[in-house]
Amino acid sequence: MKFRITILCENSVGPISGTLGEHGFSALIEPAQGDPLLFDTGQGLTLLHNARRMNRDLSKIGRVVLSHGHYDHCGGLLPLLQENGPKRVYGHPALFRARHRIKDTGECWPIGIPHTRQELESAGADFDLSDEFREIAPQIYLSGEVPRATVFETGDQGLYCDCTGQEVDATPDDQSLVLETDKGLVIIVGCCHAGLVNTMEHVAYSLGRRDIYAVIGGTHLGFCGQEQFDMTVSALKCWGVQKIAAGHCTGFAASARLSREMPKEFQVALVGFTLEV
Ligand SMILES: [Fe+2]
Numbered sequence: 001m002k003f004r005i006t007i008l009c010e011n012s013v014g015p016i017s018g019t020l021g022e023h024g025f026s027a028l029i030e031p032a033q034g035d036p037l038l039f040d041t042g043q044g045l046t047l048l049h050n051a052r053r054m055n056r057d058l059s060k061i062g063r064v065v066l067s068h069g070h071y072d073h074c075g076g077l078l079p080l081l082q083e084n085g086p087k088r089v090y091g092h093p094a095l096f097r098a099r100h101r102i103k104d105t106g107e108c109w110p111i112g113i114p115h116t117r118q119e120l121e122s123a124g125a126d127f128d129l130s131d132e133f134r135e136i137a138p139q140i141y142l143s144g145e146v147p148r149a150t151v152f153e154t155g156d157q158g159l160y161c162d163c164t165g166q167e168v169d170a171t172p173d174d175q176s177l178v179l180e181t182d183k184g185l186v187i188i189v190g191c192c193h194a195g196l197v198n199t200m201e202h203v204a205y206s207l208g209r210r211d212i213y214a215v216i217g218g219t220h221l222g223f224c225g226q227e228q229f230d231m232t233v234s235a236l237k238c239w240g241v242q243k244i245a246a247g248h249c250t251g252f253a254a255s256a257r258l259s260r261e262m263p264k265e266f267q268v269a270l271v272g273f274t275l276e277v
């Protein structure tokens, strides 16, 4: 099937007049047949505004997928529901876990979903939570929990369930969206805390095919060490991934390195980036 993918929320903006950036991610997925679907919602500061600026009608969205329970992916759900009515919302059972980032200085910041499940349900969210790989619409899949199989994808430092630092939050709820397109699989990643190679391997294992055409979204390569970066680039080349539209937690330095390593495949996925595939 053919799809149009549009980045609605991202840290930086492209040339579409009046669009705004925020630290966050949201992508609109419009299949050739069936209702559009929203993958992540940003913080809630720019989603509705940017969609209007880009003439994208969010009232037609049938489903919302939350990649994981961080504020910069889930904060836009409440304003979306308030403006556009009830939606079925897909995620992982650990979505509402309390989460914090403890900085080296000892400062502790809450980074979980900024609204309670009850608030969201009152506004029209119908949650469908599962850790399994599943098809949520024709030729659209949700990865479910991604096994942490590679040794070089070591996960984030500084993420904990509370400010005591006793319980590490390994972000088990991190999951990605997979589209079966005419050109191959397209994987849309929110923050990819699970690791890009772990995610690709899990998707390939689950669908029994390894033809990944494109990876779009937050790769988290801005938070990893040299070994993980090098191994990930090797994997992307080895798998023959033809498009890498990276943004959000990829960051400027890792984007520059990706651009140098894979100049034909790499693009920056700013607000307004659109891929028709
Ligand atoms: Fe993020």
Ligand SMILES: [Fe+2]
Pocket (backbone or CB within 6 Å): 068, 070, 191, 193
């Ligand atoms: Fe995150």
